[in-house]
Amino acid sequence: MSTQDYTDIQNTTEPQNPAEEVTEQTQAEASDISIEALQAQLATLAAGYESAKEQALRAQADAQNARRRAEQDVEKAHKFGLEKMVNDLLPVVDNLERALAAIDTGNEALSAVVEGIQLTHKSFVDALARHQVIAVSPVGEPFDPNLHQAVSAVPNPDVEPNTVINCFQKGYTLHGRLVRPAMVVVSKAP
Structure with a gap:
């Protein structure tokens, strides 16, 4: 084996x-x-x-x-990067409007000055509008605390209470955001 x-x-x-x-x-x-x-x-x-x-x-x-x-x-x-610059330019628009309101439009000697101020004002407002800066002038509208600043309240039986009856200074918005409120006089009940 x-x-x-x-x-x-x-x-x-x-x-x-x-x-x-x-x-x-x-x-x-x-x-x-x-x-x-x-x-x-x-x-x-x-x-x-x-x-x-x-x-x-x-x-x-x-x-x-x-x-x-x-x-x-x-x-x-x-959108809102221009807000500070707009705040600085709004007094210029206000001053142009005051100049137009104060000047005698009936005087022929000043007609060229009036026309120049009007054209300057219009071009300024148009430039602001191109950048979505819109004026808020609420005369005759209901008072809106989001857009208006009430300077005074005056009794007025001709209009409803809380209606804007006078605007001292226009307000402005930038892309729908309030830059400056409108300074207004509001009616109140007698």
Whole structure:
């Protein structure tokens, strides 16, 4: 007999070891335990994935909101960047209007001056209008505290109470935002 044959016979004739049976049983239990552990680990990973996904969506939404706010800020800066300059130029318009009101239009010698002031005033007002600066002259309209500043209240039975009956100084808006309120006289009940 050869050595090879001897080992083959020995492998086939040896009775099974009880320790091997215990090992196989332990492996089966271990596979059951490892399946439960793997399922628990899978559930933990799934929860972590959902949490990370939610955080990523929130971060994306925050970035989009920040971008939108920045765009709005830039837009407002473009729209209302002229506000200080407009405030500085409005007294010039007021002075031109006062000059037109004070000058004697019946005097022929001053007709050229009157025409020059009128053209200057018109070109000035048109330039302001091109930049969305709109005059607020509310005579005859109801008093609006968002646009008007009441200088005084006068009893007047001819008009309804809280109606603007005189405007001392025009107000102005820039792109719909109030730059200067109109200074007005308001009627009140007698």
